[in-house]
Amino acid sequence: xxxxxxxxxxxxxxxxKNRSSAKRNERTGKIIVFTSAAIIIAATIAITxxxxxxxxKTFFVFDIDIWNFLTSTTWDGTxxxxxxxxxxxxxxxxxxxxxxxxPIGIGSAIFMTEIAxxxxxxxxxxxxxxxxxxxxxxxxxxxVTVIVPLIRNHIGGLGFSLLAGMIVVGxxxxxxxxxxxxxxIKAIPIDIKDAAYGLGxxxxxxxxxxxxxxxxxxxxxxxxxxxARAFGEALAIQMVIGNVKGLPDSITDQAATLTSIxxxxxxxxxxxxxxxxxxxxxxxxxxVMSYVFIIIIRVVSSRRKI
Amino acid sequence: xxxxxxxxxxFTLVLMIGVLAAxxxxxxxxxxxxxxxGESSGSIIVGGSSAMQPLIGAAAEQFMSENPEVQIEVQxxxxxxxxxxVASGNFDIGNADYFAESKDDIPADELVDHKVAVVxxxxxxxxxxxVDNLSKEDLKKVFTGEVKxxxxxxxxxxxxxxxNRPDGSGTRATFxxxxxxxxxxxxxxxxxxxxxxxxxxxxxxxxxxxxxFSYFDDEGTVTPLSIxxxxxxxxxxxxxxxxxWAYQHSYTKGEPEGLTKxxxxxxxxxxxxxxxxxxxxxxxxxxxxxxxxAEGNETDK
Amino acid sequence: xxxxxxxxxxxxxxxLCAAIxxxxxxxxxxxxxxxxxxxxxxxxxxxxxxxxxxxxGIKNQLWNSFYILVVTMIFSVxxxxxxxxxxxxxxxxxxxxxxxxxxxxxxxxxxSIVVGxxxxxxxxxxAGLGYSIIAGALALTVFNLPIIVRVTEDSLRAIPVKQKxxxxxxxxxxxxxxxxxxxxxxxxxxxxxxxLSAGRVFGEAAALLFTAGLSTRNxxxxxxxxxxxxxxxxxxxxxxxxxxxIWKVNSQGIMPDLDAIxxxxxxxxxxxxxxxxxxARVIGNMIFNKITGSK
Numbered sequence: 001x002x003x004x005x006x007x008x009x010x011x012x013x014x015x016x017k018n019r020s021s022a023k024r025n026e027r028t029g030k031i032i033v034f035t036s037a038a039i040i041i042a043a044t045i046a047i048t049x050x051x052x053x054x055x056x057k058t059f060f061v062f063d064i065d066i067w068n069f070l071t072s073t074t075w076d077g078t079x080x081x082x083x084x085x086x087x088x089x090x091x092x093x094x095x096x097x098x099x100x101x102x103p104i105g106i107g108s109a110i111f112m113t114e115i116a117x118x119x120x121x122x123x124x125x126x127x128x129x130x131x132x133x134x135x136x137x138x139x140x141x142x143x144v145t146v147i148v149p150l151i152r153n154h155i156g157g158l159g160f161s162l163l164a165g166m167i168v169v170g171x172x173x174x175x176x177x178x179x180x181x182x183x184x185i186k187a188i189p190i191d192i193k194d195a196a197y198g199l200g201x202x203x204x205x206x207x208x209x210x211x212x213x214x215x216x217x218x219x220x221x222x223x224x225x226x227x228a229r230a231f232g233e234a235l236a237i238q239m240v241i242g243n244v245k246g247l248p249d250s251i252t253d254q255a256a257t258l259t260s261i262x263x264x265x266x267x268x269x270x271x272x273x274x275x276x277x278x279x280x281x282x283x284x285x286x287x288v289m290s291y292v293f294i295i296i297i298r299v300v301s302s303r304r305k306i
Numbered sequence: 307x308x309x310x311x312x313x314x315x316x317f318t319l320v321l322m323i324g325v326l327a328a329x330x331x332x333x334x335x336x337x338x339x340x341x342x343x344g345e346s347s348g349s350i351i352v353g354g355s356s357a358m359q360p361l362i363g364a365a366a367e368q369f370m371s372e373n374p375e376v377q378i379e380v381q382x383x384x385x386x387x388x389x390x391x392v393a394s395g396n397f398d399i400g401n402a403d404y405f406a407e408s409k410d411d412i413p414a415d416e417l418v419d420h421k422v423a424v425v426x427x428x429x430x431x432x433x434x435x436x437v438d439n440l441s442k443e444d445l446k447k448v449f450t451g452e453v454k455x456x457x458x459x460x461x462x463x464x465x466x467x468x469x470n471r472p473d474g475s476g477t478r479a480t481f482x483x484x485x486x487x488x489x490x491x492x493x494x495x496x497x498x499x500x501x502x503x504x505x506x507x508x509x510x511x512x513x514x515x516x517x518x519f520s521y522f523d524d525e526g527t528v529t530p531l532s533i534x535x536x537x538x539x540x541x542x543x544x545x546x547x548x549x550x551w552a553y554q555h556s557y558t559k560g561e562p563e564g565l566t567k568x569x570x571x572x573x574x575x576x577x578x579x580x581x582x583x584x585x586x587x588x589x590x591x592x593x594x595x596x597x598x599x600a601e602g603n604e605t606d607k
Numbered sequence: 608x609x610x611x612x613x614x615x616x617x618x619x620x621x622x623l624c625a626a627i628x629x630x631x632x633x634x635x636x637x638x639x640x641x642x643x644x645x646x647x648x649x650x651x652x653x654x655x656x657x658x659x660x661x662x663x664g665i666k667n668q669l670w671n672s673f674y675i676l677v678v679t680m681i682f683s684v685x686x687x688x689x690x691x692x693x694x695x696x697x698x699x700x701x702x703x704x705x706x707x708x709x710x711x712x713x714x715x716x717x718x719s720i721v722v723g724x725x726x727x728x729x730x731x732x733x734a735g736l737g738y739s740i741i742a743g744a745l746a747l748t749v750f751n752l753p754i755i756v757r758v759t760e761d762s763l764r765a766i767p768v769k770q771k772x773x774x775x776x777x778x779x780x781x782x783x784x785x786x787x788x789x790x791x792x793x794x795x796x797x798x799x800x801x802x803l804s805a806g807r808v809f810g811e812a813a814a815l816l817f818t819a820g821l822s823t824r825n826x827x828x829x830x831x832x833x834x835x836x837x838x839x840x841x842x843x844x845x846x847x848x849x850x851x852x853i854w855k856v857n858s859q860g861i862m863p864d865l866d867a868i869x870x871x872x873x874x875x876x877x878x879x880x881x882x883x884x885x886x887a888r889v890i891g892n893m894i895f896n897k898i899t900g901s902k
Binding site: 022023033035036045046048051107120124133136145171202204231233235280286 | 786854
């Protein structure tokens with residue numbers, strides 16, 4: 001009897017000890033994961049604050065008129081400089097690239113989900129994954145060695161142009177648009193499609209009348225994701241666009257983007273100079289735009305029906 | 307569980323390496339500061355102008371092979387970076403292809419200028435433009451966009467395409483100041499690399515850009531322009547007859563000491579000035595018969 | 608009749624889209640490899656680069672790429688995995704979780720040049736690290752962190768709930784369950800994601816221009832003391848990576864054989880990126896087969 005009691009006491013003690021150490025363990029675990037999460041938040045806030053601070057200095061310390069900065073097209077590194085040509089250039093490249101990549105990307109996504117699933121899985125899936133992985137400098141290099149001469153010889157102009165930028169960036173965002181679109185189409189319930197086929201619709205009619213409308217918000221999200229990537233791309237564009245500080249007259253004209261000017265001018269400026277500060281303001285525009293893209297994506301995907 | 311331990315271990319390891327190396331790094335600096343006894347050892351960081359990087363890099367390599375205890379790290383980063391970093395004390399030597407005085411926010415009076423070489427440059431045109439000489443007035447008209455066709459300045463009927471350098475680049479500043487007498491060129495395609503400029507000029511009929519002398523070769527893919535009838539040659543730069551040239555500056559914060567001084571002396575030595583400097587297409591600073599100050603005033607030496 | 612023709616036409620258009628994409632890839636790879644591989648030999652891979660002479664190699668750049676990759680992973684994997692665990696296991700729906708999710712989203716959509724500028728300001732200038740491997744790796748961590756967080760969260764969520772509940776029912780604490788049941792189960796998925804992100808980190812250049820610098824020392828592969836200034840392991844030296852080298856050679860290079868060097872480097876870069884990709888795919892497939900039990 002006493003032995004049993006003793007045993008019970010020991011078990012009890014052991015359990016208690018175990019429980020308290022487990023509790024402590026649990027707390028340590030929580031602290032560790034929470035710290036990591038906090039670091040992620042801190043990094044985001046730090047980036048926003050530092051860029052905001054450096055970028056806004058242009059307007060508050062160097063007293064440059066914001067309106068002039070956003071609308072003027074002269075850029076000479078002095079306080080008269082304006083960024084409009086680069087803002088225009090960035091948007092032009094982004095929209096042109098999306099115009100070029102979105103139809104091909106969504107088309108490929110439909111091919112791999114609706115027309116040839118096996119091919120899609122076996123061939124297109126790896127193709128997309130490898131295309132995503134190709135570094136942007138390599139795209140830029142091919143742009144300079146293949147696309148620029150091609151444009152110069154067959155279309156005219158210098159070759160370095162908005163068009164070259166559009167093609168290079170378009171190819172870069174193609175896999176992004178395709179893979180997100182494909183996921184969206186796959187997520188459409190099969191009953192909807194079956195119902196359409198059951199009504200005697202052809203495949204094209206099903207795609208056009210049922211699949212595309214049902215997946216539309218997600219397809220838009222895919223395009224916006226692609227555009228966000230295009231907007232922020234730096235080196236590949238800088239290598240092919242010609243970096244002319246002015247508004248282009250045509251698509252074969254040279255242009256410049258926010259990113260290409262930062263890349264090109266940054267090494268030549270001294271810290272704390274007006275020129276340097278202006279470049280930080282361009283960086284701030286890029287940051288603000290990536291927030292804008294996130295908001296657009298949220299708004300668009302909140303309209304998702306499926 | 308295991309993976310966590312591995313990660314934790316690696317993480318700690320890296321932090322430890324970091325802290326230790328930081329201590330090691332500062333120890334090294336102390337050693338260098340105290341090592342003024344004439345022994346060539348320690349390490350310095352040189353950086354700035356990417357155009358000067360090959361020259362300084364090659365000199366540093368030679369210097370290091372003669373003094374194996376020495377580490378000279380030559381970084382690029384651009385002239386602006388070079389001046390900022392040397393002024394803030396992060397670089398021992400800051401290279402720039404323009405005068406520090408030309409930048410308002412650099413404390414130029416704290417920096418000591420060492421002119422290690424001279425570079426001459428001139429306009430480069432596509433051979434089909436049909437010109438090999440321009441008066442300075444015409445050159446200005448071409449670059450400011452007043453003239454749009456080569457036929458207006460005595461060339462073939464060929465449209466003019468400008469090839470520029472980025473704002474703030476030393477090459478651009480020099481060309482604008484001494485080639486265009488301070489006029490701002492019209493907008494044109496902008497490239498940072500001399501090679502790229504040469505290639506574009508060579509590929510585009512009617513294109514004009516500007517290049518250092520060393521980029522012109524015998525093949526004649528691009529034509530170097532004479533200005534007011536003066537040929538772009540090293541001799542003409544040395545005598546001050548050809549106007550477009552610039553110093554390659556190595557700045558130090560205060561008078562150089564120790565290894566920094568030894569290296570700069572080495573840069574100015576006969577061996578480097580007469581062999582390495584011309585081999586890289588520069589004109590030896592020691593051979594110049596004229597001098598120029600930060601305001602651009604030229605005087606006989 | 609009309610309907611059938613439209614249908615046929617549409618199908619042709621879709622096939623064309625897919626064909627364009629596949630042909631683009633084949634052309635890209637074919638072009639890079641054919642124009643680059645002829646320059647790649649042992650000498651190219653094992654000699655120092657030259658800033659102005661012909662015949663420079665990429666030994667140091669290649670090493671720097673790997674070293675920065677490893678250091679980046681040492682920073683970003685633990686942080687990212689823990690962050691992912693938080694989101695998958697501990698986060699309760701609410702404002703805080705929302706903030707974290709938004710943070711991850713913001714970080715993942717930042718242009719890499721902006722990350723580079725941030726790195727220049729904070730790591731290179733404020734922290735006084737200079738152009739260095741550490742500064743570059745920290746910048747790349749910012750860039751890589753959101754990817755690892757997402758991969759981890761997705762892999763954890765893909766684990767059947769039963770497996771977790773079984774552990775919890777045994778009276779094992781949540782944290783212990785995470786460590787001993789969930790993370791091991793999610794490990795292959797996390798590994799696949801890490802390998803894919805390694806390919807991206809390996810090829811990244813814009814974020815490194817202003818952080819790891821545009822030059823490299825000629826490394827002495829005989830000294831492995833990380834405090835030695837020519838040691839390959841020294842994390843405080845500036846380190847031009849392979850992708851940065853391609854950009855620099857192409858836009859600032861003055862050596863006569865710059866096309867050859869750029870193409871050769873691009874070929875080497877692509878081969879390594881492909882290796883990362885294929886390994887990730889193979890591992891991914893192995894897991895898929897294991898889970899579905901199919902062969």
